Amino acid sequence: MTSFLDEFAQAPNLKYLNHAAVSPWPKRAALAASRFAEQNVLLGARDYPEWMGVEQRLRERLMRLLNAPSTDDIALVKNTSEALSFVAFGLDWQAGDQVIISDEEFPSNRVVWEALQPRGVEVIQVNLKGMDPESALLAACGPRTRLLSISSVQYVSGLRLDIERLGEGLRQRDVLFCVDAIQQLGALPFDAIAAQCDFAMADGHKWLLGPEGLGVFYCRAELREQLKLQEYGWHMLEHMGDYSRIEWQPARSARRFECGSPNMLGTMALEASLSLLEEVGMATVGKLIEERVLWLQEGLERLPGIQLHSPMNPARRAGIITFSLEGHDNQVVFDRLKAEQVVCVQRGGGIRLSPHFYTAPKVIEETLAVLHGLAG
Template sequence: MNLEKIRKEFPVTEELIFFDHARVAPLPERVRKVVTEFVDDATRFGTAHYETWMVGIEQARKSFARLINAETDEVAFVKNTSEGLSIVANGLDWKSGDNVVIPDIEFPSNVYPWWNLKRLGVETRMVHAIEGRVLFDDLVKQVDARTRLISISSVECNSGFRCDLNRIGAFCKEKGILFCVDAIQSLGLLPMDVKRDHIDFLSADGHKWMLSVEGLGGFYISREVLEKVYPVTVGWGNMVNAADYMN
């Protein structure tokens, strides 16, 4: 590892000792270069290179899928973590009396989408964290026959506690409960394997450890549960043959 070469990727190190990646990471040179090249291209040539842009998008999609061990058609781009989690919350066929289980130390992105289901009669059950730790036994105590989904952060934002996704995912699979993960605090820093950990849904913005610009994140939905989520936002780009809209 060439530390000096890595430091040159981050001009921020010339001015600061930066410890705030867990909130918003400084952009590396390669990201600045790509963003600048796109803006310059669009400014000078308009949409002349549109097809090239689309190739780049598909390459990014494949890279994101590879990062979490998913298939390319299981991932999509979202503007932030909240949007991905809201796709799940608003797309499932909830029944009055269903419940969702989440820790009580979650960032609002993984709270408000579930609270918003109260109007449908869905209860959000909060698991009390002990000194910032979410214990597995405390989590499962909140589960009953009406639990439809457990949603948790891979790493808790306030404490840095690393949740045992594999154990929780195996429990959910055994009980027929959907498993949703807010991965923003770990993705790009810690390994992520949605297949190994039996994760049904995953959402993460890119502006932390993935070193992306704000407003761009990744969303995963397992093929096994895809048909359970109704698309609540539909546009022309959602279609199989999107460009063939005149027919």
């Protein structure tokens, strides 16, 4: 494990606890991007076929990460919002159709569905605060429900849902299942087959330790051609590269959602980052993150006036713990942490901390010391 920790050469005294927002890159990702830039300077696109080989390796790594049946199910997209839009504006909606979401979703997984309201689509928000959020979500599905879209881990509280249970319940109800996996993919194992999800998407810049501007869209094979395409270009064609061909058709694979030139710089960096996660193993990554979140929880619970806004049950959380201090303004707490080089963020009426598998014990202990000093 020591060699993996050496991948993260962060500034002295920096305490980075913000992986649920944007993660630092491992050294290998920076090196891959640097080599690619140098190659562009010296050789231009002479070795473009080799670049496409890296892109293929990225698809294969993402396939394994999601446990997708095939690389044909994997599209490389700009971000989670784009993938959600492909689903929302690709389905053939009828007036009166319903979409179920939660009342805790990040705007990307709310606005895209509300944008369908002019078409007569009703968006129903379900409260997740009860003891059985999965039951509440499934109970909200009625005869007009077409799709349920949910974050597998909620971005504020870190609440982790049982997506396999949801997937089974939705299959029984003949309701489509869309999973925003951005707060799970790279932090915990994910299994698209076991969850029976129809669509899943995530960005590369959070727990996947990659750059912004490149994400993944999983689309179940049986549904690909049911999504009306919104974007067209040379890259999404079945016979990509045959530029003189007059007749054309969209790719049968999920590449049909990739209209034009790929983000090759992002591909180089993200493929390298995923190689690290694969070497560590997602089971180990998840275990190490759980240990660090528990460490933070136990330290926070010793603070006078602490209010924890995240689930205490380890089975209900991933890499997020959000808190506030009674009698202390969140902005004041955040400013104090920032002054001590603790990188975190304010979310949902609290301060959100999100360690990754490599986060050093010193980072957690020093962060807790700052908070204990503030709380008195």
